[in-house]
Amino acid sequence: MNDLVKRGAADIAREVRAKRISAAEVTEAALARVDEVDGRLGCYLTRLHDLARQCARRVDERVAAGDTLPLAGVPLAVKDNMCLTGTRTTAASKILENWIAPYTATAVQRMLDAGAVPIGKANLDEFAMGSSCENSALGVTRNPYDLKRVPGGSSGGSAAAVAAFEAAVGLGSDTGGSIREPAAFCNVVGFKPTYGRVSRYGLIAFASSLDQIGPLARTVEDAALAYDAMAGHDPMDSTSIDRAVEPAAASLREDLKGLRVGIVKEFVTAKLGPEIDALYKRAYQELADLGAELVEISLPTADYGLATYYLIAPAECSSNLARFDGVRYGLRVDGADVGAMYEQTRAGGFGPEVKRRILIGTYALSSGYYDAYYVKAQKARTMFAQDFRKAFERCDLIAAPAASSPAFEFDSKSDPYSMYMMDYYTIPMSLAGLPALSVPCGYAGEPALPMGLQLAAPLFEEAKLLGAAHAYERATGYAAKAAPAV
Amino acid sequence: MASEKIDVRYVAKLARIALSEDEVERFEKQLGDLLGHVDVLSELETAAVPATAQVVESKNVERADEAGPSLDRETILSMAPQRQGAFFRVPKIIAEP
Amino acid sequence: MTVKAQYEAVIGIECHVELKTRSKMFCACANEFGGEPNTKVCPVCLALPGSLPVANAEAIRHMIRAGLAFDASIPAFSKFDRKNYFYPDMPKDYQISQYDMPLTLGGIVRYWLEDGTLKECKLTRIHLEEDTGKSMHGGGGDGRIAGSSFSLIDFNRAGVPLMECVSEPDLRSAQEAVGYLEALKRTFVQLGVSDVKMEEGSLRCDANVSIRPVGSTELGTKTEIKNMNSFRSVLRAIESEIERQITLLESGGRIVQETRGWDEGQGETHSMRSKEQAHDYRYFPDPDLVPIEIDAALIDELRKTIPVLPPERFAKYREYGIDPKQATQLVDNSPLADYFDASVAAGANPQTSMNFVLGDLSRLANESGTAVNASAVTPVALAELVALVESKTINSKIAKELLERMWIGEGSPKAIVEKEGLAQTSDTGEIEKLILEVLAANGKAAADYKAGKTNILGFLTGAVMKASRGKANPALVNELLRKKLE
Numbered sequence A: 001m002n003d004l005v006k007r008g009a010a011d012i013a014r015e016v017r018a019k020r021i022s023a024a025e026v027t028e029a030a031l032a033r034v035d036e037v038d039g040r041l042g043c044y045l046t047r048l049h050d051l052a053r054q055c056a057r058r059v060d061e062r063v064a065a066g067d068t069l070p071l072a073g074v075p076l077a078v079k080d081n082m083c084l085t086g087t088r089t090t091a092a093s094k095i096l097e098n099w100i101a102p103y104t105a106t107a108v109q110r111m112l113d114a115g116a117v118p119i120g121k122a123n124l125d126e127f128a129m130g131s132s133c134e135n136s137a138l139g140v141t142r143n144p145y146d147l148k149r150v151p152g153g154s155s156g157g158s159a160a161a162v163a164a165f166e167a168a169v170g171l172g173s174d175t176g177g178s179i180r181e182p183a184a185f186c187n188v189v190g191f192k193p194t195y196g197r198v199s200r201y202g203l204i205a206f207a208s209s210l211d212q213i214g215p216l217a218r219t220v221e222d223a224a225l226a227y228d229a230m231a232g233h234d235p236m237d238s239t240s241i242d243r244a245v246e247p248a249a250a251s252l253r254e255d256l257k258g259l260r261v262g263i264v265k266e267f268v269t270a271k272l273g274p275e276i277d278a279l280y281k282r283a284y285q286e287l288a289d290l291g292a293e294l295v296e297i298s299l300p301t302a303d304y305g306l307a308t309y310y311l312i313a314p315a316e317c318s319s320n321l322a323r324f325d326g327v328r329y330g331l332r333v334d335g336a337d338v339g340a341m342y343e344q345t346r347a348g349g350f351g352p353e354v355k356r357r358i359l360i361g362t363y364a365l366s367s368g369y370y371d372a373y374y375v376k377a378q379k380a381r382t383m384f385a386q387d388f389r390k391a392f393e394r395c396d397l398i399a400a401p402a403a404s405s406p407a408f409e410f411d412s413k414s415d416p417y418s419m420y421m422m423d424y425y426t427i428p429m430s431l432a433g434l435p436a437l438s439v440p441c442g443y444a445g446e447p448a449l450p451m452g453l454q455l456a457a458p459l460f461e462e463a464k465l466l467g468a469a470h471a472y473e474r475a476t477g478y479a480a481k482a483a484p485a486v
Numbered sequence B: 001m002a003s004e005k006i007d008v009r010y011v012a013k014l015a016r017i018a019l020s021e022d023e024v025e026r027f028e029k030q031l032g033d034l035l036g037h038v039d040v041l042s043e044l045e046t047a048a049v050p051a052t053a054q055v056v057e058s059k060n061v062e063r064a065d066e067a068g069p070s071l072d073r074e075t076i077l078s079m080a081p082q083r084q085g086a087f088f089r090v091p092k093i094i095a096e097p
Numbered sequence C: 001m002t003v004k005a006q007y008e009a010v011i012g013i014e015c016h017v018e019l020k021t022r023s024k025m026f027c028a029c030a031n032e033f034g035g036e037p038n039t040k041v042c043p044v045c046l047a048l049p050g051s052l053p054v055a056n057a058e059a060i061r062h063m064i065r066a067g068l069a070f071d072a073s074i075p076a077f078s079k080f081d082r083k084n085y086f087y088p089d090m091p092k093d094y095q096i097s098q099y100d101m102p103l104t105l106g107g108i109v110r111y112w113l114e115d116g117t118l119k120e121c122k123l124t125r126i127h128l129e130e131d132t133g134k135s136m137h138g139g140g141g142d143g144r145i146a147g148s149s150f151s152l153i154d155f156n157r158a159g160v161p162l163m164e165c166v167s168e169p170d171l172r173s174a175q176e177a178v179g180y181l182e183a184l185k186r187t188f189v190q191l192g193v194s195d196v197k198m199e200e201g202s203l204r205c206d207a208n209v210s211i212r213p214v215g216s217t218e219l220g221t222k223t224e225i226k227n228m229n230s231f232r233s234v235l236r237a238i239e240s241e242i243e244r245q246i247t248l249l250e251s252g253g254r255i256v257q258e259t260r261g262w263d264e265g266q267g268e269t270h271s272m273r274s275k276e277q278a279h280d281y282r283y284f285p286d287p288d289l290v291p292i293e294i295d296a297a298l299i300d301e302l303r304k305t306i307p308v309l310p311p312e313r314f315a316k317y318r319e320y321g322i323d324p325k326q327a328t329q330l331v332d333n334s335p336l337a338d339y340f341d342a343s344v345a346a347g348a349n350p351q352t353s354m355n356f357v358l359g360d361l362s363r364l365a366n367e368s369g370t371a372v373n374a375s376a377v378t379p380v381a382l383a384e385l386v387a388l389v390e391s392k393t394i395n396s397k398i399a400k401e402l403l404e405r406m407w408i409g410e411g412s413p414k415a416i417v418e419k420e421g422l423a424q425t426s427d428t429g430e431i432e433k434l435i436l437e438v439l440a441a442n443g444k445a446a447a448d449y450k451a452g453k454t455n456i457l458g459f460l461t462g463a464v465m466k467a468s469r470g471k472a473n474p475a476l477v478n479e480l481l482r483k484k485l486e
């Protein structure tokens, strides 16, 4: 392995800008790494060798011309639910298996404009619906720390690619935990900004009111750089926030003095077993050791998160995924008439988890059930926002687990609900639209597998959140205490 | 909202997904189980709580009425599962909407 | 009493009107009629994966102005909802529409019938939505769905802004329905919110029709009539449906609630879909769009842009005593009506001014190709001319000559009359002098008159008028001539 691939985004960009290395060299190293290990890991559904070389050349030209690119030459994994012109964009679904996007997602474009080089389109759970990547219809991604285990999901391909040095930064999308949980499983940093902070234009929708793009990286600083490049208003997305972005990379700090960190009373980690309980107690103590004042806060609605989420997200997805109908693009399975064509196309094109969520969402919106299910969930959502507002009167940040367990083995969660439980700690933040991240916080289990500490902040306080996570990361350095198995 | 048996066939018809007999049976059980979990929401007192559709408040996001470029026709028609000349072609339509 | 007279019809109209904007409702594709198929489409209006809608500000302003024109209330809060159903010419397989919070509520459409009777029909609401593409049905069936074996789709119209106007069931005959629609059309054209071209499909309407015994206040079972492509077909379709329902009830049958299509060729409606097959549209708030809040300042601003509208104008012209046909003709030509109103405001007698405007002025405009309101004849100058006629200062022949001279820029009619002494003369002595001259030169005619050929009087009057160079008061000439001859 060329040591170039181990370098972080900040380091690479600095060196490329200084012309000590070229984007082309970095790109070749990354492509070689992909060719070396991706056959075993399966992070990418599509490798973009030609495009990557072309982009790298362009970056070197721009650097030569004096452009100060914040992500100059940084190898990038793009989750395959984001459009990139001329590349196959599948959402890991048979229904889009051969679709070539004719336009580029705003977030991806901003990363490229900042100098990042797209290495490949990363695997995910089909349409981002899942917590293990096992729902991908197009490939298996393995956890770089233990190939028998899942990388987490839905942004599992991006998380695994970053962990295994197949990219320095990955783009993920998080609807109920889809960046934070795979980040925890793969020992990397995964950051979901405030809902609306990063444009969703070009992100294949799962649940519109929850979906949010964010970075995965091996350090908080790298995640902050990527966030700074992507964040900000986009006139193509009505829900994108028109509000100044405080640069996060400039707000990184070394201690937590003066910060109050809330520990959620209802998140009882003892339920997760003595080892994990101890791990999180230690993580909270590490925050205190850095100068934070720990305060107990209450989220009375905590136990209603899954129920609320599993009504709202499927309802929105049932409508968002209607467009996959075999008329304009993607898979068509013929039928005697247009109705039969729809039904056969969607039966053949969607996997079981996607069908399950479309059906539950259709049901929740259907005549006679709308008020009892959909409206009820929307009211519960209001309560989540209120609870968090109240909690943040007493603290600046909230600390919590990022997932209920370390990475599990393939096919070990046969009941859909037990899989849904993986997101128990991440869903409440999603429902409230809060910025939240996962940062490595140690290892648990046999073999010892990475775990993530989740930190969350009030709306729009990304800079404070990343700043604090950086202090924790620098003081503890957990990510560096284990190396991937490949 | 005591959970009742879901008419999976009706829901699948609305969602335009053909289901095999096996799937009908399996989804009926899985969706029933899930609705059982979801029923905890009935414990929440929400009579006085407004519904939230967008959690980050925003309003009146509009674009100026200006025409811009469209996509190249060949690009979009090349995506079509079936085309005929300049049109997208579909099997026969049984009824108007 | 005939059987028909024992029933009254109860009719409500729902019509869809395409708004006149430069771009589509949620994307920047051009909103233009015609053009090569599938050339006005983009990721948004073709519903490519990942694309998002952004609302057209002008369409929303059009809606508010349309509402204000009918005295509707404009709620402070409005939003977009998704109406979910599958149809191949609807790209997203849901239509962005408005469900429970439309942009306008209530209102009254004032309209008139051919005989000038003024009527009113209440509006339920006007809401904003997007149009679908166009399907052409091929492989038999003469371009209709029935009998076709495939369909071809053009998405150029998909996403064009559409307003749906829903009336209360206040209409009692096919004539009233047409009068109502004509008033809508006139108003939208006058407001500039739509071109309302039925032949281009920019106005499409459905009618809900039921009948009940005269005097009853209960509503009968209604049917919904679709596929009416012109005001004439609206008239025929509703008349035919009323007759069908009466015949059915009289023969002991029962009306079934259903959707019926109008067949222009057969001249009758036929069943399309029964109520049992009604859709479950699963409306819910569109999570890709944000709410619309309308403040009083915007309403005030838009109210100022609303011109005098056709129904108001028609009623005023009728008060002037102008007949319904002329009044309608003028109302339908708003620049001419503006011109007319200005002349009346300058003091012109309405009926006399109307005669000039629709008569000689329109003729001059046609001959010269210059619009009346762009001609040298200002409304004030016309009012001056009308005053000269009204005061009998000039007779109609002189008036006509004067108008032609004014048209070519000779200026104030009063000035011409004074300068050239064209004022009508009622000086008995002078006229008698002319009569004697004429009788002397036309001895035979005078003799014929005395011999009983009294119709020769017209010829003699003409000769005297000519001798006066048109200035003599014709009535006085006539009277004095008769005296002289008897």
Ligand SMILES: [Mg+2]
Pocket (backbone or CB within 6 Å): C016, C097, C129, C164
């Ligand atoms: Mg409609």
Ligand SMILES: [Zn+2]
Pocket (backbone or CB within 6 Å): C024, C027, C028, C029, C040, C041, C042, C043, C044, C045, C046, C159
């Ligand atoms: Zn478009």
